[in-house]
Amino acid sequence: MISVFFQYDFLTYSLYTGLMIGFLAPFIGVFLVVRRLSLISDALSHITLSGVAFSLLLGRYYPFFAGLNPIYMGMAFSVSGALFIDRLRNVYQYYKELAIPIILSAGIGIGVVFISLANGFNNDLFQYLFGSVVAIRQSDFQIVSIITIVVLLLFILFYKEWFYLSFDEEQAVVSGIPRKPLHFLFMIIVALVIAVSMRVVGILLVSSLMTLPVAAALRLAKGFKQMFIYAVIFGEISVIFGLISAFHLDTAPGGTIVIINILILLFAILFSKYRRA
Amino acid sequence: MGEKKTPYAIEIDHVFFSYGQRDVLQDIHLKISEGSFLALVGPNGSGKSTLIKCILGLLTLQKGSIKLFGQSIKKFHEWNQIGFVSQKANSFNSGFPATVFEVVSMGLYGKIGLFRFLTKRHKEKVKEAIKQVGMEEYMNQNIGELSGGQQQRVFIARALVSEPRLLILDEPTVGVDAKSVQNFYNMLRKLNTEKKITLILVTHDVGAVTEYITDVACLNKCLHFHGDTHEFEEKQDEMMSTMYGHDVRVITHNHDHDHHDHFHDHDGSDLR
Numbered sequence: 219m220i221s222v223f224f225q226y227d228f229l230t231y232s233l234y235t236g237l238m239i240g241f242l243a244p245f246i247g248v249f250l251v252v253r254r255l256s257l258i259s260d261a262l263s264h265i266t267l268s269g270v271a272f273s274l275l276l277g278r279y280y281p282f283f284a285g286l287n288p289i290y291m292g293m294a295f296s297v298s299g300a301l302f303i304d305r306l307r308n309v310y311q312y313y314k315e316l317a318i319p320i321i322l323s324a325g326i327g328i329g330v331v332f333i334s335l336a337n338g339f340n341n342d343l344f345q346y347l348f349g350s351v352v353a354i355r356q357s358d359f360q361i362v363s364i365i366t367i368v369v370l371l372l373f374i375l376f377y378k379e380w381f382y383l384s385f386d387e388e389q390a391v392v393s394g395i396p397r398k399p400l401h402f403l404f405m406i407i408v409a410l411v412i413a414v415s416m417r418v419v420g421i422l423l424v425s426s427l428m429t430l431p432v433a434a435a436l437r438l439a440k441g442f443k444q445m446f447i448y449a450v451i452f453g454e455i456s457v458i459f460g461l462i463s464a465f466h467l468d469t470a471p472g473g474t475i476v477i478i479n480i481l482i483l484l485f486a487i488l489f490s491k492y493r494r495a
Numbered sequence: 496m497g498e499k500k501t502p503y504a505i506e507i508d509h510v511f512f513s514y515g516q517r518d519v520l521q522d523i524h525l526k527i528s529e530g531s532f533l534a535l536v537g538p539n540g541s542g543k544s545t546l547i548k549c550i551l552g553l554l555t556l557q558k559g560s561i562k563l564f565g566q567s568i569k570k571f572h573e574w575n576q577i578g579f580v581s582q583k584a585n586s587f588n589s590g591f592p593a594t595v596f597e598v599v600s601m602g603l604y605g606k607i608g609l610f611r612f613l614t615k616r617h618k619e620k621v622k623e624a625i626k627q628v629g630m631e632e633y634m635n636q637n638i639g640e641l642s643g644g645q646q647q648r649v650f651i652a653r654a655l656v657s658e659p660r661l662l663i664l665d666e667p668t669v670g671v672d673a674k675s676v677q678n679f680y681n682m683l684r685k686l687n688t689e690k691k692i693t694l695i696l697v698t699h700d701v702g703a704v705t706e707y708i709t710d711v712a713c714l715n716k717c718l719h720f721h722g723d724t725h726e727f728e729e730k731q732d733e734m735m736s737t738m739y740g741h742d743v744r745v746i747t748h749n750h751d752h753d754h755h756d757h758f759h760d761h762d763g764s765d766l767r
Contacts, residue, residue, distance in 0.1 A: 252591055375610055382601045386587055392551070392579065393605030440637060441594035 220462055232354035232418070233461060236471075238366045239415045239427070240457030244435075244449035246369070246411045247428035249404065251436065252445075253384050258303060259425035261318045262296050262412045264325030267421045269295025269413070270346050271332035278336055287357045288346070293413040299325065300409035304402075349420035349472035351464045362414050369407055376400060381442060418457065420472035427453060430479035434486035452482050501565035504529045504661050504693040505550060510559035512545055519545045521717045523559070527710075529660070532687040532694045536701040537714040543697050546714065547665055551579055564660065575606045578654030578662040580647070582669055589639040595649050596634050599625055602656035624656040625649075627690075628682060644675030648682070655686070661693045662686070668698075680707045701727075 223233040250256050273291035276283035299321050306317035333343060345353045373380075379400050382390040391397050415424045435448035460475035467474075505527040512520040519542040527533055537543050548554040550561060552568055561568040564576065599621045600613060607617065625631050628648040638646060647667050654662055664683075668676045684707045686692050698704060701711060711727040713720040720727065 252588070254588075378601075378604045378607070378613070379609070381593075381597070382604050385591055385593060385598070385601065388581070389579075389601075390604075392553070392574075393602075394574065395605060396609075436590075436592060439592050440635060442592055442597050445592050 220458070222465065223461070228352060228354070229465070231356055231359040232351045235354050235359045235362050236418045236457045236461050237454065238362045239418050240454040241450050242362075242366055242369060242411045243415045243419070243424070243427040244431040244453035245373075245446060246408055247432040248435070248442075248445045248449050249380060249384055250408065251429060251432040252442075256425070256429045256432075257315070257318045258300075258408065259412055259428045261303060261321040261325065262299050262409055263416060263421045263424040264322045264329065265299035266292040266296045266325070266413045266416055266424075267346070268325050268327075268329035268332060269293070270416075270421070271329045271336065271343070274342065275332045275336040287355065287361070289358060289361060289413060289417065292416065293410055295325075296409040296413040297406055300405040304405055344470075345420075346416060347420050347422050347472075348470035349416070349418050349423065349464075349475070351461055351471055354417055358414075358417050362417075365410055365414050369411065372403065372407060376403070380404060418461075418471060419475055420470065423472035423476055426472075426476045426479060427456070430476070430483055431456065434479075434483045437486040437490040452479065452486075456482065501562075502528055503562070504531075504564060505695075506562040506565075507546075507550075508560050508562075510546075510549065510556060510561065512542070512549060512554065512557055518716065520549075523714075523718050525712060525718055525721055527693065527695065529564075529693050530687070530691055531710050532684065532708045533696065533710040533712055534701050534704050534708045535695055535697045535712050535714060536699065538699065541715040543714055544665060547579075547663055547695075547697060550663065551577065575657040576660045578602075578657065578659035580650050580654050580662070580664045580667050582666045589646075591637075591639060593638055594635050595625060595630055595638060595641070595652075596621060598638050598649055599652045599656055602653035606657045620658075621656055624652040627655060627686070628652045642672075642675065644671040644679060647671055647679065651682075655692075659692065661695070663695045663697070665697045666699070667696070676703070680704060683707065 220233075223229040247256070247259070250258060269292040270288040272295070273283055273286065273288035276291075277286070277288075278284075303317045303321050306320060307314045310316045379390070379395050382393075382395055383397060383400060387397065412424050412428070415427060419427050431449045431452035432445070434452050435445050439445040439448050456475045456478040457471075459478050460471045463469065463474045464471035503526045505525070507523050507525040510520055510523040511518070523546065535543055535546070545554065549556055550563070550568075552571070552574070556568070563571045564573075600617070602624070603613065603617050603620065607613070613621075622631070622634070625634055628651050630645065630648050630652065633641060633645065633649075638649060641649065651662075651664075651667075668679060671679065680703075683694060683696070687694050687709075696704060696708065705711075705724055705728070708724055710723050711720065712718060720730065722730075
């Protein structure tokens with residue numbers, strides 16, 4: 219079943235890219251969920267859509283953009299969206315969650331306008347919405363590899379600070395941890411991971427890979443480190459099966475990945491109930 | 496350490512503080528000896544928390560000076576010598592998936608600094624702090640699975656792990672059941688007598704702690720009283736009535752009492 223992925227170069231790329239995203243998305247998702255920011259991934263994936271659409275639109279007029287991987291524009295939009303969310307959360311001190319629907323609808327709205335201008339919905343766009351096995355290129359693989367290395371390095375360096383800030387921001391600040399720069403760095407990482415994940419899972423379903431494995435891990439984990447282990451294992455299982463079935467059944471991988479994640483989540487809930495009883 | 500030898504952990508001199516027009520602290524003088532266990536008492540809005548924030552350097556003094564271990568607060572850098580357990584500690588996200596061990600290790604993060612990791616020696620310290628508060632059985636449990644009293648012990652351990660000389664607790668027993676409160680105070684007394692840690696306990700319920708503490712300071716904008724527990728017991732009726740504005744009596748708690756009465760008017764109405 220999986221052997222076919224090693225016979226063709228383009229499938230090998232998509233497998234490796236998928237494996238890296240199956241690691242990245244749940245990994246970052248752990249921090250998002252415990253900070254009660256899981257909806258941010260939805261907002262940022264939609265703003266990524268407008269970036270991709272913008273790149274596709276420019277591609278119609280400028281050959282430079284036609285040759286450029288739209289993921290770059292998606293990343294740029296996603297990072298600016300993350301910074302906007304942060305500003306908005308400060309503007310609405312008492313309604314912090316408002317920032318998310320604002321950015322989410324802005325993302326969709328701008329995206330739809332760009333798409334219409336670029337002469338509507340085509341197959342290319344469909345792949346960005348729901349993910350694809352066959353569309354992953356070598357350049358996608360390279361971008362995702364770089365992001366994976368950067369994210370891993372940053373997390374090794376700042377694990378304890380991010381952990382403390384997520385648990386108890388006030389005490390963390392009292393003990394001298396620099397909140398602002400670390401929060402800024404974290405938001406940028408989140409934005410980048412969301413932008414690159416859309417290649418495999420699709421824009422509309424990125425948030426599922428960041429939250430569902432974490433939701434399952436939350437039922438089972440003892441301690442914060444175990445959260446990462448469980449979340450990444452569940453994420454990888456869903457991505458591997460998602461890609462294989464997407465290739466053999468010719469479905470969009472995003473949908474399969476979500477379904478597998480939901481099944482894992484149900485098992486985790488049932489198992490934790492059974493264990494407690 | 497470059498500090499002058501002094502028997503005082505904290506020397507507060509001539510401190511004033513106001514939020515805009517509202518005066519909160521007026522001319523506070525207070526010297527807290529090293530090794531004492533002080534209860535800082537006062538009604539709501541009396542400036543207890545403001546004073547604590549000044550001591551922790553979270554608020555900048557408008558007038559007066561504070562010395563910590565003989566060193567002016569402006570030049571003080573050894574913040575890991577001061578542990579703080581806030582009232583808020585029990586309103587954290589209790590579903591957070593972190594074990595007791597992980598939570599207590601956080602107490603070392605500020606001391607270790609950026610780009611450094613927990614070593615084996617640090618881990619031993621964490622275990623030791625957990626033992627000091629009697630929570631070793633729960634080391635690998637998630638913090639959310641513990642009772643309020645147990646969680647508060649974990650937060651004390653987090654404050655203890657960086658080996659502070661002074662520990663400040665802001666109403667730590669809010670939301671903790673009566674039985675655990677006794678154990679909790681016993682544990683604090685042990686820290687004070689055996690580990691020689693100076694303790695400041697902010698509370699509105701001095702009656703519940705008189706048998707554990709060594710000194711009392713009563714604050715209501717001004718400092719109304721500061722002395723040891725015996726002096727306090729002699730003067731308490733007179734002093735409490737000046738502080739609370741009318742006739743109040745401190746009920747010293749009998750430990751088999753189930754309900755918690757704090758300060759009572761003579762006509763029986765509850766002041767809280």
